[in-house]
Amino acid sequence: MTIPNTPGGAAPSSMNLRGAVDLSALKARAQAQASSAPTAAQGAGGAASPGAGSAPAGGSPYIVDVTEQVFPQLVQLSAQVPVIVALGASWSDQSSQVLSALESIAVEQAGRVLLARVDFETQPGIAQAFQAQGVPTVVGILKGQPVPLFEGALPEAQIRTYVDELLKVAQANGVSGSLSDAPGAGPAAGEPAEEPLPPHHQEAFDAIEAGDYATAAAAYRKALAEQPADADAKAGLAQVQLMQRLQDADATSLRTAAADAPDSVEAQLAVADLDLSGGHVEDAFARLTTFIARSSGEDRETARVRLLELFDIVGPTDPRVNKARSALARALF
Structure with a gap:
Protein backbone atom coordinates (compact mmCIF):
# COMPACT_ATOMS: atom_id res chain seq x y z
CA MET A 1 0.00 0.00 0.00
CA THR A 2 1.33 3.43 -0.87
CA ILE A 3 0.68 6.85 0.53
CA PRO A 4 -1.35 8.84 -2.02
CA ASN A 5 0.05 12.02 -3.51
CA THR A 6 -2.10 15.12 -3.71
CA PRO A 7 -1.57 18.40 -5.54
CA GLY A 8 0.66 20.68 -3.52
CA GLY A 9 1.82 17.82 -1.32
CA ALA A 10 3.91 15.56 -3.50
CA ALA A 11 6.07 13.09 -1.64
CA PRO A 12 9.80 12.99 -2.37
CA SER A 13 10.59 10.57 -5.18
CA SER A 14 13.50 9.00 -3.31
CA MET A 15 15.31 9.14 0.00
CA ASN A 16 18.83 8.75 1.22
CA LEU A 17 17.77 6.92 4.36
CA ARG A 18 18.80 3.44 3.34
CA GLY A 19 17.09 1.55 6.13
CA ALA A 20 17.67 3.21 9.45
CA VAL A 21 19.65 1.63 12.25
CA ASP A 22 18.08 -1.46 13.75
CA LEU A 23 18.96 -1.42 17.44
CA SER A 24 18.95 -5.18 17.59
CA ALA A 25 20.22 -5.52 21.14
CA LEU A 26 17.70 -3.19 22.71
CA LYS A 27 14.81 -3.36 20.27
CA ALA A 28 12.54 -5.99 21.80
CA ARG A 29 12.99 -4.74 25.35
CA ALA A 30 12.59 -1.11 24.34
CA GLN A 31 9.31 -1.90 22.60
CA ALA A 32 7.92 -3.37 25.79
CA GLN A 33 9.01 -0.34 27.78
CA ALA A 34 7.66 2.08 25.17
CA SER A 35 4.24 0.43 25.06
CA SER A 36 3.81 0.39 28.83
CA ALA A 37 4.49 4.05 29.58
CA PRO A 38 4.77 7.30 27.66
CA THR A 39 8.03 8.03 29.44
CA ALA A 40 9.68 6.01 26.67
CA ALA A 41 8.75 8.77 24.28
CA GLN A 42 9.86 11.33 26.82
CA GLY A 43 13.15 9.48 27.09
CA ALA A 44 13.74 9.90 23.38
CA GLY A 45 13.12 13.60 23.68
CA GLY A 46 14.84 14.03 27.01
CA ALA A 47 18.05 12.40 25.87
CA ALA A 48 18.21 14.74 22.91
CA SER A 49 19.59 17.59 24.96
CA PRO A 50 21.13 16.41 28.22
CA GLY A 51 20.70 18.95 30.95
CA ALA A 52 18.15 20.94 28.99
CA GLY A 53 15.11 19.31 30.55
CA SER A 54 13.17 16.24 29.50
CA ALA A 55 9.60 17.51 29.39
CA PRO A 56 7.93 16.45 26.15
CA ALA A 57 7.32 19.12 23.54
CA GLY A 58 3.93 20.77 23.59
CA GLY A 59 3.07 19.25 26.98
CA SER A 60 2.21 15.90 25.40
CA PRO A 61 4.17 12.66 25.83
CA TYR A 62 3.35 11.90 22.18
CA ILE A 63 5.21 14.93 20.80
CA VAL A 64 9.00 15.19 21.06
CA ASP A 65 11.71 17.49 19.75
CA VAL A 66 14.48 15.45 18.16
CA THR A 67 18.20 15.86 17.44
CA GLU A 68 20.60 13.77 15.37
CA GLN A 69 22.02 12.17 18.50
CA VAL A 70 18.74 10.52 19.48
CA PHE A 71 17.43 9.82 16.01
CA PRO A 72 18.24 6.08 16.42
CA GLN A 73 15.77 5.99 19.33
CA LEU A 74 13.00 7.07 16.95
CA VAL A 75 13.97 4.21 14.69
CA GLN A 76 13.70 1.91 17.68
CA LEU A 77 10.23 3.18 18.58
CA SER A 78 9.03 2.87 14.98
CA ALA A 79 8.86 -0.88 15.44
CA GLN A 80 6.16 -0.27 18.06
CA VAL A 81 4.22 2.73 16.72
CA PRO A 82 4.40 4.85 13.56
CA VAL A 83 6.71 7.84 13.95
CA ILE A 84 5.81 11.03 12.08
CA VAL A 85 8.87 13.20 11.46
CA ALA A 86 7.96 16.84 10.79
CA LEU A 87 10.84 19.00 9.57
CA GLY A 88 10.07 22.68 9.98
CA ALA A 89 11.58 26.07 10.75
CA SER A 90 10.59 28.78 13.19
CA TRP A 91 10.45 31.43 10.45
CA SER A 92 8.09 29.39 8.26
CA ASP A 93 4.37 30.10 8.63
CA GLN A 94 3.63 26.95 6.62
CA SER A 95 5.67 24.92 9.10
CA SER A 96 3.67 26.36 11.98
CA GLN A 97 0.41 25.52 10.22
CA VAL A 98 1.40 21.92 9.50
CA LEU A 99 2.89 21.36 12.96
CA SER A 100 -0.24 22.69 14.64
CA ALA A 101 -2.38 20.21 12.73
CA LEU A 102 0.00 17.31 13.40
CA GLU A 103 0.22 18.15 17.11
CA SER A 104 -3.57 18.06 17.39
CA ILE A 105 -3.68 14.74 15.58
CA ALA A 106 -0.92 13.24 17.74
CA VAL A 107 -2.75 14.21 20.93
CA GLU A 108 -6.03 12.80 19.58
CA GLN A 109 -4.36 9.52 18.64
CA ALA A 110 -3.30 9.16 22.30
CA GLY A 111 -0.20 7.09 21.73
CA ARG A 112 -0.95 5.40 18.42
CA VAL A 113 1.62 7.68 16.77
CA LEU A 114 4.66 9.62 17.95
CA LEU A 115 5.21 13.08 16.44
CA ALA A 116 8.90 13.98 16.15
CA ARG A 117 9.52 17.68 15.52
CA VAL A 118 12.83 18.47 13.81
CA ASP A 119 14.34 21.92 13.32
CA PHE A 120 15.44 21.98 9.68
CA GLU A 121 18.22 24.50 10.34
CA THR A 122 19.80 23.13 13.52
CA GLN A 123 19.56 19.43 12.58
CA PRO A 124 20.97 19.31 9.03
CA GLY A 125 21.91 15.65 9.32
CA ILE A 126 18.29 14.58 9.69
CA ALA A 127 17.19 16.92 6.89
CA GLN A 128 19.90 15.45 4.66
CA ALA A 129 18.91 11.89 5.54
CA PHE A 130 15.43 12.52 4.18
CA GLN A 131 16.74 14.68 1.32
CA ALA A 132 14.43 17.44 2.51
CA GLN A 133 14.71 20.41 0.17
CA GLY A 134 12.50 22.76 2.15
CA VAL A 135 9.99 23.12 4.94
CA PRO A 136 7.67 21.77 5.96
CA THR A 137 8.57 18.20 4.99
CA VAL A 138 6.72 15.33 6.67
CA VAL A 139 7.88 11.70 6.60
CA GLY A 140 6.73 8.58 8.44
CA ILE A 141 8.98 5.86 9.84
CA LEU A 142 7.76 2.27 10.14
CA LYS A 143 10.04 -0.51 11.34
CA GLY A 144 13.05 1.69 10.66
CA GLN A 145 12.01 2.43 7.08
CA PRO A 146 10.99 5.87 5.73
CA VAL A 147 7.50 6.37 4.30
CA PRO A 148 7.28 9.64 2.33
CA LEU A 149 4.16 11.63 3.22
CA PHE A 150 4.10 15.21 1.90
CA GLU A 151 5.92 18.50 1.45
CA GLY A 152 4.56 22.00 1.82
CA ALA A 153 1.39 23.26 3.48
CA LEU A 154 -1.81 21.24 3.22
CA PRO A 155 -5.29 21.71 4.69
CA GLU A 156 -5.74 19.87 7.96
CA ALA A 157 -8.27 17.53 6.36
CA GLN A 158 -5.65 16.33 3.87
CA ILE A 159 -3.04 15.97 6.59
CA ARG A 160 -5.45 13.76 8.50
CA THR A 161 -5.87 11.64 5.37
CA TYR A 162 -2.13 11.07 5.22
CA VAL A 163 -1.97 10.11 8.90
CA ASP A 164 -4.94 7.75 8.52
CA GLU A 165 -3.24 6.09 5.57
CA LEU A 166 0.02 5.79 7.49
CA LEU A 167 -1.85 4.05 10.32
CA LYS A 168 -3.36 1.61 7.80
CA VAL A 169 0.08 0.83 6.40
CA ALA A 170 1.38 0.39 9.94
CA GLN A 171 -1.45 -1.99 10.82
CA ALA A 172 -0.80 -4.04 7.68
CA ASN A 173 2.86 -4.36 8.69
CA GLY A 174 2.19 -5.34 12.31
CA VAL A 175 3.05 -1.93 13.82
CA SER A 176 0.01 -1.47 16.01
CA GLY A 177 1.30 -0.73 19.50
CA SER A 178 0.62 2.26 21.70
CA LEU A 179 2.66 4.66 23.81
CA SER A 180 -0.26 5.29 26.15
CA ASP A 181 -0.50 4.13 29.74
CA ALA A 182 -4.25 3.83 29.97
CA PRO A 183 -5.46 2.22 33.22
CA GLY A 184 -5.52 -1.51 32.89
CA ALA A 185 -3.29 -1.50 29.83
CA GLY A 186 -1.15 -4.58 29.51
CA PRO A 187 -0.88 -7.85 27.64
CA ALA A 188 -4.12 -8.98 26.02
CA ALA A 189 -5.86 -12.00 27.41
CA GLY A 190 -3.96 -15.15 26.59
CA GLU A 191 -0.74 -13.32 25.72
CA PRO A 192 2.33 -14.04 27.85
CA ALA A 193 3.58 -11.19 30.00
CA GLU A 194 6.90 -9.63 29.00
CA GLU A 195 9.77 -11.19 30.92
CA PRO A 196 11.68 -8.74 33.10
CA LEU A 197 15.09 -7.57 31.96
CA PRO A 198 18.18 -9.02 33.62
Missing part, protein backbone atom coordinates in the same frame (compact mmCIF):
# COMPACT_ATOMS: atom_id res chain seq x y z
CA PRO A 199 19.35 -6.60 36.36
CA HIS A 200 22.33 -5.17 34.46
CA HIS A 201 20.28 -4.76 31.29
CA GLN A 202 17.55 -2.95 33.22
CA GLU A 203 20.17 -0.69 34.78
CA ALA A 204 21.53 0.09 31.32
CA PHE A 205 18.10 0.75 29.85
CA ASP A 206 17.15 3.10 32.69
CA ALA A 207 20.43 4.98 32.25
CA ILE A 208 19.84 5.33 28.50
CA GLU A 209 16.40 6.81 29.13
CA ALA A 210 18.03 9.32 31.50
CA GLY A 211 20.71 10.18 28.93
CA ASP A 212 23.44 8.77 31.21
CA TYR A 213 25.40 6.81 28.65
CA ALA A 214 28.45 6.28 30.89
CA THR A 215 26.35 4.43 33.47
CA ALA A 216 24.65 2.43 30.73
CA ALA A 217 28.01 1.39 29.30
CA ALA A 218 29.24 0.36 32.74
CA ALA A 219 26.12 -1.76 33.25
CA TYR A 220 26.60 -3.56 29.95
CA ARG A 221 30.25 -4.21 30.82
CA LYS A 222 29.13 -5.80 34.08
CA ALA A 223 26.74 -8.03 32.14
CA LEU A 224 29.54 -9.07 29.78
CA ALA A 225 31.89 -9.75 32.67
CA GLU A 226 29.36 -12.23 34.03
CA GLN A 227 28.26 -13.60 30.64
CA PRO A 228 30.88 -12.97 27.93
CA ALA A 229 28.60 -14.56 25.31
CA ASP A 230 25.70 -12.16 26.02
CA ALA A 231 25.06 -10.89 22.48
CA ASP A 232 22.44 -8.38 23.64
CA ALA A 233 24.88 -6.81 26.10
CA LYS A 234 27.60 -6.69 23.45
CA ALA A 235 25.33 -4.94 20.96
CA GLY A 236 23.94 -2.67 23.67
CA LEU A 237 27.42 -1.61 24.72
CA ALA A 238 28.36 -0.82 21.12
CA GLN A 239 25.21 1.28 20.70
CA VAL A 240 25.78 3.20 23.93
CA GLN A 241 29.38 3.89 23.01
CA LEU A 242 28.15 5.28 19.69
CA MET A 243 25.75 7.58 21.56
CA GLN A 244 28.58 8.72 23.81
CA ARG A 245 30.84 9.56 20.88
CA LEU A 246 28.12 11.60 19.15
CA GLN A 247 26.58 13.22 22.21
CA ASP A 248 28.19 16.63 21.68
CA ALA A 249 29.24 16.20 18.06
CA ASP A 250 28.63 18.77 15.33
CA ALA A 251 27.76 17.00 12.07
CA THR A 252 29.04 19.74 9.77
CA SER A 253 32.38 19.95 11.56
CA LEU A 254 32.84 16.18 11.49
CA ARG A 255 32.17 15.94 7.77
CA THR A 256 34.44 18.87 6.99
CA ALA A 257 37.26 17.34 9.03
CA ALA A 258 36.89 13.99 7.24
CA ALA A 259 36.94 15.64 3.83
CA ASP A 260 40.04 17.66 4.74
CA ALA A 261 41.88 14.67 6.25
CA PRO A 262 40.99 11.49 4.32
CA ASP A 263 43.89 9.61 5.92
CA SER A 264 42.92 10.51 9.51
CA VAL A 265 41.48 7.45 11.20
CA GLU A 266 39.80 9.59 13.87
CA ALA A 267 38.06 11.76 11.28
CA GLN A 268 36.85 8.80 9.23
CA LEU A 269 35.61 6.91 12.30
CA ALA A 270 33.64 9.98 13.41
CA VAL A 271 31.79 10.31 10.11
CA ALA A 272 31.11 6.56 10.00
CA ASP A 273 29.49 6.92 13.44
CA LEU A 274 27.48 9.87 12.18
CA ASP A 275 26.33 8.02 9.07
CA LEU A 276 25.23 4.98 11.04
CA SER A 277 23.32 7.06 13.60
CA GLY A 278 21.44 8.81 10.79
CA GLY A 279 20.54 5.59 9.00
CA HIS A 280 23.25 5.65 6.31
CA VAL A 281 24.32 2.13 7.19
CA GLU A 282 25.91 1.21 3.86
CA ASP A 283 27.76 4.54 3.69
CA ALA A 284 29.24 3.97 7.16
CA PHE A 285 30.40 0.46 6.26
CA ALA A 286 31.81 1.52 2.88
CA ARG A 287 33.73 4.42 4.41
CA LEU A 288 35.53 2.15 6.87
CA THR A 289 36.19 -0.75 4.48
CA THR A 290 37.66 1.72 1.97
CA PHE A 291 39.85 3.24 4.68
CA ILE A 292 41.00 -0.21 5.82
CA ALA A 293 41.89 -1.20 2.26
CA ARG A 294 44.28 1.75 1.84
CA SER A 295 45.67 1.80 5.40
CA SER A 296 48.09 -0.25 7.43
CA GLY A 297 49.33 -0.76 10.94
CA GLU A 298 47.54 0.63 13.98
CA ASP A 299 45.14 2.82 11.99
CA ARG A 300 43.95 -0.16 10.00
CA GLU A 301 43.35 -2.22 13.13
CA THR A 302 41.54 0.65 14.85
CA ALA A 303 39.19 1.01 11.89
CA ARG A 304 38.63 -2.76 11.73
CA VAL A 305 37.66 -2.95 15.40
CA ARG A 306 35.24 -0.02 15.03
CA LEU A 307 33.66 -1.61 11.96
CA LEU A 308 33.02 -4.81 13.92
CA GLU A 309 31.33 -2.72 16.64
CA LEU A 310 29.07 -1.14 14.04
CA PHE A 311 28.22 -4.63 12.78
CA ASP A 312 27.06 -5.49 16.31
CA ILE A 313 24.78 -2.43 16.37
CA VAL A 314 23.07 -3.19 13.08
CA GLY A 315 22.79 -6.92 13.84
CA PRO A 316 24.59 -10.02 12.57
CA THR A 317 21.67 -11.21 10.42
CA ASP A 318 21.24 -7.93 8.53
CA PRO A 319 22.14 -8.47 4.84
CA ARG A 320 24.08 -5.19 4.84
CA VAL A 321 26.35 -6.62 7.51
CA ASN A 322 26.94 -9.81 5.52
CA LYS A 323 27.81 -7.75 2.44
CA ALA A 324 30.15 -5.53 4.43
CA ARG A 325 31.88 -8.54 6.02
CA SER A 326 32.75 -9.75 2.53
CA ALA A 327 34.06 -6.29 1.64
CA LEU A 328 36.12 -6.27 4.85
CA ALA A 329 37.66 -9.63 3.98
CA ARG A 330 38.66 -8.31 0.56
CA ALA A 331 40.11 -5.18 2.11
CA LEU A 332 42.19 -7.17 4.58
CA PHE A 333 43.44 -9.86 2.24
